[in-house]
Amino acid sequence: MAxxxxxxxxxxxxxxxxxxRRARLRSLAERTSGPQGLELFEGESSDPDLVAQAxxxxxxxxxxxxxxxxxxxxxxxxxxxxxxxVLRDMPPDTTVAFFAREEGRQKAPARLHEAVRAAGGDISAxxxxxxxxxxKWVMEQARSAGLQLEADGARALVALVGERQQRLLRELExxxxxxxxxxxxxxxxxxxxxxxxxxxxxxxxxxxxLGADAPSAAQxxxxxxxxxxxxxxxxxxxxxxxxxxxxxxxxxxxxxxxAHIKRGLRMxxxxxxxxxxDAHSAGSDQLRGxxxxxxxxxxASRGGASGSAAEDTVALMAIARIAG
Numbered sequence: 001m002a003x004x005x006x007x008x009x010x011x012x013x014x015x016x017x018x019x020x021r022r023a024r025l026r027s028l029a030e031r032t033s034g035p036q037g038l039e040l041f042e043g044e045s046s047d048p049d050l051v052a053q054a055x056x057x058x059x060x061x062x063x064x065x066x067x068x069x070x071x072x073x074x075x076x077x078x079x080x081x082x083x084x085x086v087l088r089d090m091p092p093d094t095t096v097a098f099f100a101r102e103e104g105r106q107k108a109p110a111r112l113h114e115a116v117r118a119a120g121g122d123i124s125a126x127x128x129x130x131x132x133x134x135x136k137w138v139m140e141q142a143r144s145a146g147l148q149l150e151a152d153g154a155r156a157l158v159a160l161v162g163e164r165q166q167r168l169l170r171e172l173e174x175x176x177x178x179x180x181x182x183x184x185x186x187x188x189x190x191x192x193x194x195x196x197x198x199x200x201x202x203x204x205x206x207x208x209x210l211g212a213d214a215p216s217a218a219q220x221x222x223x224x225x226x227x228x229x230x231x232x233x234x235x236x237x238x239x240x241x242x243x244x245x246x247x248x249x250x251x252x253x254x255x256x257x258x259a260h261i262k263r264g265l266r267m268x269x270x271x272x273x274x275x276x277x278d279a280h281s282a283g284s285d286q287l288r289g290x291x292x293x294x295x296x297x298x299x300a301s302r303g304g305a306s307g308s309a310a311e312d313t314v315a316l317m318a319i320a321r322i323a324g
Contacts, residue, residue: 005095006095007120008096008098011107013102013126022099026038032066037065041067043070048083049079049082051069052083056086064093065093066095067096068097069099071101072099073100075108083115084114088115142172150185157190160190204220207275208323209323210275217323218319218320241275245287246291249287250284293321301314
């Protein structure tokens with residue numbers, strides 16, 4: 001069961017993170033004590049004297065009582081006499097949480113900091129990281145999540161996702177799920193993560209072709225077409241993947257080591273392993289035949305077939321031949 005301190009002050013310039021913590025505390029309070037055990041002070045009701053009176057008021061709450069106070073960055077030092085006195089002698093089974101979304105000169109009063117400490121409470125600063133410090137911050141957060149994120153990967157993540165810390169944390173959570181503990185992540189893994197969903201699904205289609213998985217390739221093709229993807233774009237994705245696989249197969253047949261080839265592939269480690277296996281299984285002759293099929297499909301898409309239905313029929317037949 002969660003334990004709570006008498007008072008909390010959550011303040012800083014990272015307004016998104018502060019909003020997350022407020023929402024989490026409110027949800028936890030409602031699960032612990034129900035809606036009747038939660039009191040909110042925001043807008044005009046966010047006044048230190050009103051909060052002090054609420055803390056002093058008797059209630060019939062059976063479980064712990066929670067009071068959430070918003071907007072304390074607007075409070076003045078000289079208005080806290082009553083509240084400071086009440087916080088020195090907090091009523092039992094009560095938790096009050098103050099939230100200050102600071103900006104410029106609007107900051108939580110120093111006397112409120114003192115009062116929360118005197119009550120045996122906890123103070124947390126949620127401050128925004130400067131843009132030039134974000135890559136280092138991202139690497140630190142990645143380490144906390146059990147990930148090994150390279151410096152170029154951290155810079156790529158910031159460039160692709162943006163500077164919002166909450167969004168960066170969500171993307172790190174996705175990486176932790178997809179790569180597992182102690183996952184080693186560089187720029188290639190970041191670029192795959194940030195790729196549009198249509199692009200990722202096109203890669204899945206191309207990998208199904210190389211893996212001789214005709215049903216998955218056909219399903220992937222139809223799903224992409226249903227969301228409006230053009231055949232010319234899908235042909236480009238398929239041809240690019242098959243051409244890379246052909247290069248890999250030829251290198252393997254020349255006697256180059258798989259480890260050496262893998263280092264030259266700009267793709268995540270697991271994707272590279274799968275491509276190496278598929279290229280080895282297919283061999284260069286079969287992959288050259290696949291490229292010829294794709295070239296014929298491109299020719300048909302440029303005028304050899306009339307209408308989208310006819311295009312799809314020709315494409316599905318080509319997919320069946322390549323992956324069959």
